Amino acid sequence: MNLGFIGTGTIASSVITGIFKSNISFKKIYISKRNNKNSQKLKKKYKKVSVAKDNQEIIDNCDWIFLTVTPT
Numbered sequence: 001m002n003l004g005f006i007g008t009g010t011i012a013s014s015v016i017t018g019i020f021k022s023n024i025s026f027k028k029i030y031i032s033k034r035n036n037k038n039s040q041k042l043k044k045k046y047k048k049v050s051v052a053k054d055n056q057e058i059i060d061n062c063d064w065i066f067l068t069v070t071p072t
Helices: 010-021 036-045 055-061
Strands: 002-006 028-031 049-051 064-067
Touching (some): 002 010, 002 055, 010 036, 028 036, 036 049
Parallel strands (some): 002 028, 002 064, 028 049
16 A cells, blocks of 8 residues: 655654554555655655655555645
């Protein structure tokens, strides 16, 4: 199972960290590069995290997609 996150702010970072601390089974986590600083930090911290080139790549490759964006 692949997981995807559109949005890479505080919400996504917290949920991804929680997933890695849990017993949830997954192959890979794809994240958007919206917040490049957070995206690169997560990619460095976790080997199973991949930064997608765009949101379509996340949609195409993931079984579950989390929208972690706040309304404007």
